[in-house]
Amino acid sequence: MDPYVAALLGTVALAALLPASGAAATAVGDAADIAIGLLFFLYGSRLSTREALNGLRQWRLHLVVGASTFVLFPLLGLAARGLAPFLLTDRLYTGLLFLCVVPSTVQSSVALTSTARGNVPAAICAGTYSSLLGMIVTPLLAAWLIGSDVRFSANGLLAIATQLLLPFLAGQALRRWTAPFIGRHKKVLALLDRGSILLVVYTAFSRGMTEGIWNQITPARLVALLGLAAAVLGLALTTTSFTARRLGFRREDRVTIVFCGSNKSLATGLPMAAVLFGDAAGPVILPLMLFHQLQLMVCAIIAGRWSRRAPEAASAQGERVQITEVRG
Structure with a gap:
């Protein structure tokens, strides 16, 4: 089992056995907010402004990724409406x-694209653009599709901007001084990335335990939810792959579109859920957590296969070029 997956499961188990409550819950929540803010500061520090601007040239790629993230996924979510309350609460x-309105992820999309020998700079830009756009689009879509359960207000948008957008912009502004430090301490900062997410998970699940929400979720419903998440992921992967081919993108860009267009961000989605759903965020983040683990496992297998095929594709392309030269 992947150590990060094990850590997530261990965090859920800890919240079930020793949920934070009272003053402890407040302290843990404040620590999670600070950690998430620092996480997005690091995201801003890592992205070169020149890379971000150069990425705008590949507007067709980013348009396809954005359509998958904020159009295809919500349509899939709406199509599952008939399953509640029979299979799902x-x-x-x-x-x-x-889950269907959360933006795409940065880290896992870039890692998967790199493994599959895709267009890594485009993946960095696509994930970053999606995260920034999601700070506005995700609350709007959530309010529209989910309705009264969402605490949507100007204060909610301000809270998201304060916790996510402002640290990112600060990281961009200070990148000249922070980027060298980040380059020297990548392993330590990777622990911070994952620790921030674990804190948010522990906070949300603790709230659910203290309020007795988890008693309403049966094992059968969890299995149904897992199967539905797998179906959504499969449809997203198939649709992005088919669309990228039909639109004539080169192989490296197709890899980027598939991974960026089918992945969802746990790091961005969890703090947004905490703002939009408040104390009721526990059960709401469960589909996102399950989907995140599925996307990591399934996409890692796909990336490995595409990586092994990449030399064959390059060799075949070289042979075609040689044949063309001979004929010429």
Whole structure:
């Protein structure tokens, strides 16, 4: 089992056995907010402004990724409406809809694209653009599709901007001084990335335990939710792959579109859920957590296969070029 997956499961188990409550819950929540802010500061520090601007040239690629993230996924979520309350509780279906409006991820998309020998600079830009756009689009879509369960207000948008957008912009502004430090301490900062997410998970699940929400979710519903998440992921992977081919993108760009267009961000989605759903965020983040683990496992297998095929594709292309030269 992947150590990060084990850590997530261990965090959920810890919240079930020793949920934070009272003053401890407040302290843990504040620590999680600070850690997430620092995480997005690091995201801003890592992205070169020149890379971000150069990425705008590949507007067709980013348009396809954005359409998959904020159009295809919400449509898939709406198509599953008939499953509630038969297979899913209303709260779990709310979580499924929220999963479908969360922006794409940066880190795992870039890592998968790199493994599969895709267009890594485009993946960095696509994930970053999606995260920035999601700070506005995700609350709007959540309010529209989910309705009264979402605490949507100007204050909610301000909270998201304060916790996510402002640290990112600060990282961009200070990148000249922070980038060298980040380059020298990548391993330590990677632990911070994952630790931030674990803190948010522990906080949300602790709230659910203290309020007795988890008693309403049966093992059968969890299995149904896992199967539905797998179906959504499969449809997203198939649709992005088919669309990228039909639109004539080169292989490296197709890899980027598939991974960036089918992945969802746990790091961005969890703090947004905490702002938009408050104390009821526990069950809402469960579909996102399950989907995140599925996307890591399934996409890692796909990336490995594409990586092994990449030399064959390059060799075949070279042979075609040689044949053309001979004929010429």
